[in-house]
Every structure is written in structure tokens, then in C-alpha cells.
Amino acid sequence: MKQLLKELINEKAPGPSPSFSVVHLVKALDLIAKSPIGRTRLAKELFLGEGATRTLINRLKDNNLITVDRFGCFFSMKGKKLWNSLHEVLPRKMSLERSGLTLATFNTALLVKGFSNKVRGGMEQRDAALLVGAKGATTLTFKKGKLIFPVDDRDVSVDFPQVHRQIVDSLNPEENDVIVIGSADTLEKAEYGALAAALSLFNDIDINK
Numbered sequence: 001m002k003q004l005l006k007e008l009i010n011e012k013a014p015g016p017s018p019s020f021s022v023v024h025l026v027k028a029l030d031l032i033a034k035s036p037i038g039r040t041r042l043a044k045e046l047f048l049g050e051g052a053t054r055t056l057i058n059r060l061k062d063n064n065l066i067t068v069d070r071f072g073c074f075f076s077m078k079g080k081k082l083w084n085s086l087h088e089v090l091p092r093k094m095s096l097e098r099s100g101l102t103l104a105t106f107n108t109a110l111l112v113k114g115f116s117n118k119v120r121g122g123m124e125q126r127d128a129a130l131l132v133g134a135k136g137a138t139t140l141t142f143k144k145g146k147l148i149f150p151v152d153d154r155d156v157s158v159d160f161p162q163v164h165r166q167i168v169d170s171l172n173p174e175e176n177d178v179i180v181i182g183s184a185d186t187l188e189k190a191e192y193g194a195l196a197a198a199l200s201l202f203n204d205i206d207i208n209k
Helices: 002-009 022-034 039-046 050-062 077-089 123-131 161-171 187-199
Strands: 066-069 072-075 093-096 106-112 136-143 146-149 178-184
Touching: 002 022, 002 050, 022 039, 022 050, 022 072, 022 077, 022 187, 039 050, 039 072, 050 066, 072 077, 093 161, 093 187, 106 161, 106 187, 123 136, 123 178, 123 187, 136 187, 146 161, 178 187
Parallel strands: none
Antiparallel strands: 066 072, 093 106, 106 178, 136 146, 136 178
16 A cells, blocks of 8 residues: 555656645545546645646556546546555544644544554654644554553543543544644645644655655
């Protein structure tokens, strides 16, 4: 899965790099999984130009991940397999109201399955979120039935009991899962921030490409 994502965003020919990142790519797969989608709507949903969206679609087609007809883009069997692999790792997300745990008005929390061993202090996730226009990201790990701050193993439920309960009830994390919360001034950037933070845990993928 990680190798295929890298291949999809790597430059294939001389000239400038494509003006989309792996974050746009994963978001596009999410949209295609929900229903067939045309290029114009895909560009609008991704906040990309028509040219970049066309290149993204061509990359997916060239790798036999999608087919395109008058109804839009939809998955091939290979595309479904890739999406299923991604969805197993990033299965659920939710919106959070602003609180002492979050960094901006809009906040998206994303569950990352089984990646707590990849978390250091959360700085890499924050930096990844900043690169895609978010205000930052908060990274939490799930250990012994509690969300904790990875830097000092502080129990989130002590300082933020309501938010802790909301996240656990909605995202249902299990031992060694990670929650990343992207925060931004718009909902779209908050979602991209959470996704970029999550993908930074796949430590051989550069989310800025």
C-alpha cells in the first residue's frame, strides 16, 4: 500500500512535479469510494485546479486503480483493494468542537489503527498538518483504555473528560491506536491536516509530494 501511494505521486516525466500531494490522492480515493464522481466535482471537493485533477485521475487510470466513463470515476478491483487497505488503517473520523484540547475553530479527529509505535512526541504530525494549511495537529495514543499525550503519558481524561469520552465513544480506539486531530480555520483544512498528520506516521511517505 505505502509503495503504491509513493509511486502514484512520484514524478513520471521531465518537468514540474504535479501540484497535488498524497493527501489529495487519499481524499480522492475516499470520494470515489462513496460514489462515482466526475472530474469537475472532484476538483471542487479537493480544492484543486482542473489540470492537477486531470493529472491525478490519469495517474489512477495508468495504475489501473480506476476506470472513467460518462458517469465519472469508479474503482477497478485493484482500486478497491487499495482503498480497503487504507480504510483498515484509517477507518473512522469525526468533527470536534473547539476546546482546550484543540487548536482552532474547526477540528477533525482521525483514527489510525495500530501505529502508536510510530509516534515520537507528535511534532512530526504537527509539522505535516502545517504543510497542508492547517493550524496544527494534536496527537494522542490509546493505552490501557485511555487516550494519553505521547510526550509525558498524561491521561487526557483528567484534563478533558468530555472530549475524551466523545472521542472514545465515536472512534472506538483499541490498544496502540492513534488519534490525530487536525485543527484549522476551515473544515476542509482541518480534515486535510488530520489526514496529513496520519499519513506522516507512514514514515516512508513524504506528504508534501
